[in-house]
Amino acid sequence: VTPASKAPATGRRQRARRGEGDLLRDEILEAAERLLIETGNRDAVSIRAVAEGAGVTPPSIYLHFADKTELLFAVCEKHFEVLDRHLEEAAARTDDPLESLRLRGQAYVRFGLDHPEHYRILFMGKPDDTPDYFGDERLRQSASFDHLVAGVQRCLDAGVLTGDPTLIAFGLWSVVHGVTSLLIAKPDFPWPPVEQLVDHVLNVQMEGLLG
């Protein structure tokens, strides 16, 4: 018997060594993740299903997460980070502050359409679906929002936009969120091509800001 073999024939994962209990935590998160992507259904992410996905029994989950809400929160947190990285990368592709804002908006929509079920949880779910300590206050302080405001501020500094940066940021967020969430909620609606829709809305909004 090779001690290095990681997965027994049963499909059950090997028990973690002492002090390595946290390994399971990651596998649980990955399993939840996988379920969400494969089924595209938030309700499919049940404690039981996640446990099975991680090759473990349901009670094991509770060794790592206080309850289901906390598990879902951990998944969310991961995705807020992914979203933020995605947006920052897009925004950094140009030096023109206004163009950067546009790229950020387009990247936002793309993220939502690429991960609709995640987007649903992050931005379309009920407030009580997120744990208390992951409330809106925290969202406000999230990196993504600060980065958006900063992007707007750069336009103000460059003299290409005027107004209250926070209000402008809220407005831009509303616009891209509107497109994203409508496309997610009504995928079979006879929309114009996504690109066209996004560009139109974003262009019009930024045109209006210039005025």
Add this chain to the structure above:
Amino acid sequence: VTPASKAPATGRRQRARRGEGDLLRDEILEAAERLLIETGNRDAVSIRAVAEGAGVTPPSIYLHFADKTELLFAVCEKHFEVLDRHLEEAAARTDDPLESLRLRGQAYVRFGLDHPEHYRILFMGKPDDTPDYFGDERLRQSASFDHLVAGVQRCLDAGVLTGDPTLIAFGLWSVVHGVTSLLIAKPDFPWPPVEQLVDHVLNVQMEGLLG
């Protein structure tokens, strides 16, 4: 015993007369409605809860609706009509086509914030939560959307806007939906005053359309 007495002491409704079975249908819809408003929670609208709300046993529901989805659909249909009336009234308050469009947008947001749980079902839910025959195609053909496109068309006719009316309509819808759904999904977020937010986004978008 007065035959006119409608509610027996038990709280149970009186059985409908022959041929008046449809009366219960309305009471079921009203009960579902009431549940939705009082609890503000879509999940609270269970067959059992609706039945109790209507003073009737659960199986009775099935005399009037094929299944739960169809019941929820009927509730939705009612609200699409309410929304459309609401928007038409607002849009009719002025003769200026552009101002009319703005009023329509403001009314849309107000409707959403006044009936958040209904708005959720109509515009933020999963596609499979609505019955097949109430799909997006039908939504596209709904009066509200046609009325919006018509409102845009009036602006084109008046020469105050240019462009593709459908695309402009999609854009305006995205914008007001963005504000509405963000406010509903993140009610505790430190938003600016609602009026200010709505006016800003709507003004900017319409400004951009003028350019």
Add this chain to the structure above:
DNA sequence: TGTACATCAGTGAACGCGCGTTCACTGATGTAC
């Protein structure tokens, strides 16, 4: 080097719950003769 013991990751079985839906029925209302 060997043995008794503490630690702790994970298990197995069960809890109570509320759900959508089905099925055989009851009993009041209306109709035919």
Add this chain to the structure above:
DNA sequence: TGTACATCAGTGAACGCGCGTTCACTGATGTAC
């Protein structure tokens, strides 16, 4: 006018299901002496 009968709105009890969570436990891993 009276009676047998058909209709049909609504009932009562039960079905099977999947869920989140709890609880006493097991057994491998590491440690102290």
